[in-house]
Amino acid sequence: MTSTDTSVVIQVTIRTFDGKSRPMDIDTADTVFNVTTIMSKQIERKPEDLMMVFDGCILEDEKRIQDCGIRRGSQVNLIQSSLLINKQTEFPLFRVKIRFNGRDHEMDVNPRHCVSQVKRKICEETDKDEKKMLLLFEAPQTTKYVIVLDERKKIEEYDITQGSVIRLVWKTDWETK
Numbered sequence: 253m254t255s256t257d258t259s260v261v262i263q264v265t266i267r268t269f270d271g272k273s274r275p276m277d278i279d280t281a282d283t284v285f286n287v288t289t290i291m292s293k294q295i296e297r298k299p300e301d302l303m304m305v306f307d308g309c310i311l312e313d314e315k316r317i318q319d320c321g322i323r324r325g326s327q328v329n330l331i332q333s334s335l336l337i338n339k340q341t342e343f344p345l346f347r348v349k350i351r352f353n354g355r356d357h358e359m360d361v362n363p364r365h366c367v368s369q370v371k372r373k374i375c376e377e378t379d380k381d382e383k384k385m386l387l388l389f390e391a392p393q394t395t396k397y398v399i400v401l402d403e404r405k406k407i408e409e410y411d412i413t414q415g416s417v418i419r420l421v422w423k424t425d426w427e428t429k
Contacts, residue, residue, distance in 0.1 A: 262324040268295055269331050278317055285313035291330055305329040308406065309366040346414040350374055351390075356417075363408035367401045374420055388419040 259281035267273045274294070278287050284304050292299040304311040306328045311320050322328060345360040359377070361370055367387060375382035387401040389410055398419070401410065412418070 258318075260318075262322075264322060264325065265327045266291055267327055267329050270295075273327070278322075280316070280318035280322070282317055283313065284311045284315050284317065284320065287317060288313070288330065295330075297332070301332055303331050305331055307366075307404070309369060310364065312369070348412065348415065349417045350378075350420060351417055352378055352380075352420040361407055361412070363412070364406060366404065366406055368403035370407060370418075371401075371403060371420075374418075378420065380420065384423055386421050386423050388421060390417040390419060 259279055261277050261279050263275055263277050265273050266276045268291070274291075276287075276291070278290075285299065288302050288304055289299040292302055306320055306322055306326065345362055347358050348361050349356045350359050351357075357377070359374065371382055371385065371387050374380075374387070375385055387403075389399045389401055389412060391399060391411065399410065401418070
């Protein structure tokens with residue numbers, strides 16, 4: 253852990269797929285998978301059959317609670333993966349172009365993911381610090397607009413489709429324009 257990371261036990265409300273809400277004390281340094289595993293024992297389900305959702309976004313198993321924006325008093329939903337049927341069918345991925353430093357890279361995007369999740373994936377693949385980067389969407393050529401993507405919104409909330417271009421830019425580059 254870095255000096256900015258702290259481990260704190262917080263109480264959240266876990267709402268399960270059966271509609272029941274349960275208070276739970278969790279360590280913010282725990283991973284999403286660890287918390288899912290603890291809950292799976294209480295509701296007698298396999299952890300790999302469950303997914304945590306917070307603020308409308310499916311949380312990645314390897315992420316720590318403190319990195320997901322979950323705070324004391326937050327409500328987190330625990331859903332069965334099977335309720336999504338087949339993730340590829342229910343939420344088909346589509347390929348977009350990621351433009352950075354004049355180069356295009358292709359990447360598959362889930363329209364149900366939050367912009368922050370997509371940005372994190374792009375920054376991991378390009379080895380960039382996500383705190384210093386912005387994602388811009390080049391709207392269809394007929395409008396000639398560039399939209400700064402709000403990290404709290406889902407990809408599906410924008411007109412991003414197969415073949416769309418998403419630009420990764422340094423925040424300082426964008427702020428000076």
